[in-house]
Amino acid sequence: MSKPNPNSKPPTMRDVARLAGVSQPTVSRVLNDASTTVSISEETRQKILEAVKELRYRPNMTARSLRTQQSQMIALMIADISNAFYHPIARVIQDVARQHDYDVIIANSDHRDDNERHFLDAVIRRPVDGVIMVPIHLTDEDIDRFITLTQTPVVVIGKQIEHPQVDVVWADDGKATYEAITWLIKERGYSQVGYFGIPDLYPPGPRRWRGYQRAMEQAGLTIEPDYVSFEGDFTLESGRRAARKLLAHDHWPPVIFAVNDLMAIGLILELQDAGYSVPDDIAIMGFDDIPEASIIRPHLTTMAQTPVDIGRKLAEALFDRIEGRETGSKRILECPCRLVPRQSA
Numbered sequence: 254m255s256k257p258n259p260n261s262k263p264p265t266m267r268d269v270a271r272l273a274g275v276s277q278p279t280v281s282r283v284l285n286d287a288s289t290t291v292s293i294s295e296e297t298r299q300k301i302l303e304a305v306k307e308l309r310y311r312p313n314m315t316a317r318s319l320r321t322q323q324s325q326m327i328a329l330m331i332a333d334i335s336n337a338f339y340h341p342i343a344r345v346i347q348d349v350a351r352q353h354d355y356d357v358i359i360a361n362s363d364h365r366d367d368n369e370r371h372f373l374d375a376v377i378r379r380p381v382d383g384v385i386m387v388p389i390h391l392t393d394e395d396i397d398r399f400i401t402l403t404q405t406p407v408v409v410i411g412k413q414i415e416h417p418q419v420d421v422v423w424a425d426d427g428k429a430t431y432e433a434i435t436w437l438i439k440e441r442g443y444s445q446v447g448y449f450g451i452p453d454l455y456p457p458g459p460r461r462w463r464g465y466q467r468a469m470e471q472a473g474l475t476i477e478p479d480y481v482s483f484e485g486d487f488t489l490e491s492g493r494r495a496a497r498k499l500l501a502h503d504h505w506p507p508v509i510f511a512v513n514d515l516m517a518i519g520l521i522l523e524l525q526d527a528g529y530s531v532p533d534d535i536a537i538m539g540f541d542d543i544p545e546a547s548i549i550r551p552h553l554t555t556m557a558q559t560p561v562d563i564g565r566k567l568a569e570a571l572f573d574r575i576e577g578r579e580t581g582s583k584r585i586l587e588c589p590c591r592l593v594p595r596q597s598a
Contacts, residue, residue, distance in 0.1 A: 327356075327357055328384045338560055341560040342561075345568065372386070384406070384408070388414070400416060408422065416583070424587070424590050426460035430468070433464075433510060433556045433592065446480075449512065449520065492511065492515065492517060494519075496524050500524075508598050511540065517553055531597055538598040539555040542556070551596035552595035558590055566586045
């Protein structure tokens with residue numbers, strides 16, 4: 254095969270067909286992997302693929318979108334892109350999307366209502382074939398309106414949505430928190446456990462709080478109001494703020510369970526800055542098992558989620574909808590958690 258002229262226009266499907274010695278419809282069938290009653294030999298297929306490679310041919314995705322009503326793009330909205338918990342989730346979603354010949358648009362909401370609504374408006378203006386999101390402020394009505402306007406499949410992380418075809422992927426937060434608190438009491442011997450949580454606005458909040466309540470009740474322990482806070486926001490700084498408030502009191506719980514690792518790490522850093530030892534003066538446990546959990550000293554005891562598994566389930570659920578393998582009612586897909594004992598508790 255001859256080399257293309259470097260000064261020529263971008264190659265077309267006609268150029269590929271001419272170089273491979275086949276018709277344009279044959280090239281189209283091979284490139285789109287279309288089902289057809291016409292048999293295409295492996296030799297012909299290889300000729301076409303070699304021509305594509307030699308010419309550096311790239312399909313016109315805009316034209317393809319107009320013909321197929323598909324954009325070959327999905328959108329992913331993450332609540333906080335600086336939180337390491339989301340990094341492997343986004344990576345796996347992108348990997349799965351590439352396997353389906355899709356690109357991923359990633360947006361960061363920073364837990365803000367206006368950013369979430371801007372995201373929905375943006376994907377209405379620039380249609381995509383599917384959406385994965387962490388909706389903090391968006392209501393059932395917001396998501397229902399979006400789906401009605403766009404007919405776009407939506408999969409969400411961690412929040413129950415009432416729409417009958419919105420799949421949900423989450424960790425079994427309540428069970429995992431129950432197991433964590435029970436382990437602190439029975440295996441570590443703590444006589445009281447403090448709880449550093451988040452407002453109910455955040456999807457995992459109510460589930461993790463119920464898990465804590467159940468474990469304390471079954472252990473026969475009274476929940477001390479002074480040992481409970483819902484002022485976290487998933488950030489390290491909110492952990493530091495909580496520690497400063499804790500230091501202003503005379504009585505502390507022997508151990509605090511924080512509903513995510515960044516908040517737990519913030520607690521540890523602020524306590525250490527004030528001259529206190531973790532776990533000797535007070536023990537700390539987190540939830541997530543982000544990379545920093547095994548870097549901080551002491552290493553953080555935590556409940557590990559499986560973000561790679563979460564990301565894969567999210568992507569596969571979305572492509573099941575996009576490609577028509579799943580057309581039924583909503584699915585709730587749970588991912589397991591596991592205890593990771595380290596030095597902080």
